[in-house]
Amino acid sequence: MRITPEALGELKAAAEVNNQDVSSFVLSSALSAARTVLIEERILRLSSQEILQLEKVLESEPEAIPALTNLFRKTSELQRSRN
């Protein structure tokens, strides 16, 4: 794929924010865009590292996530103030 130096610079900067190299950033972004178009992708396949990550969370004692509690509180207040 041909790319202008400006576009490459932007990709590098964005990849850096995400702690990725340019090619994995491009691949994961393209995949994400593809997923957004093809919602039919219903089987989500996880890498070994992701399986371990997910199982660790699922197996641990479930705890409230303050950010989520805030989200529910904030949005229910928003809804109430409208009635």
Place this chain on the structure above:
Amino acid sequence: MKFSIEQFSRKLVRNRFDCGSDVLNNWLKTQAGQQEDRGNTRTFLAHTYQDDNVCGYYSSVIAQVEPDAASQLWGVASRRYPIPAVLIARLAVDKSVQGKGLGSLLLSHALLGAVAISDHAGVEIVVVDALNTDAVAFYRRNGFMSFADSPLRLFVTMKQIKQSLRSL
């Protein structure tokens, strides 16, 4: 600003929607209706009380999570797969109302919907596919965690959601 969130309906006007992403705009205008008719995707639409123009939406589907070929080969998984999931595949807000809390309202609506599904059919996690790093930041601010090898895909477990609701 007052918003109403409703199940997909052709009575609401979708063709003026602009969230700044062609992918998300076009999906709403050209695909959402067909997918809704098939019943394989549910889309909820937001509009203001002033008019019938769609100013935000999300769509979600039932999905399942399982180890990829390499992790199956390595045998890292220690529980039963697939894991049932709700996938929030898209969530978008029109430029005209960005920064007014509609994204949070839509996310909260989608999560409460996932809780209702889990009470009837069993769902262990909620996964979201973010379009870009701004969207990732939005989900992280709301308690989601990125998957280690795909930062644009994030999750939260149903138990975490329920626990968070209990501590309201």
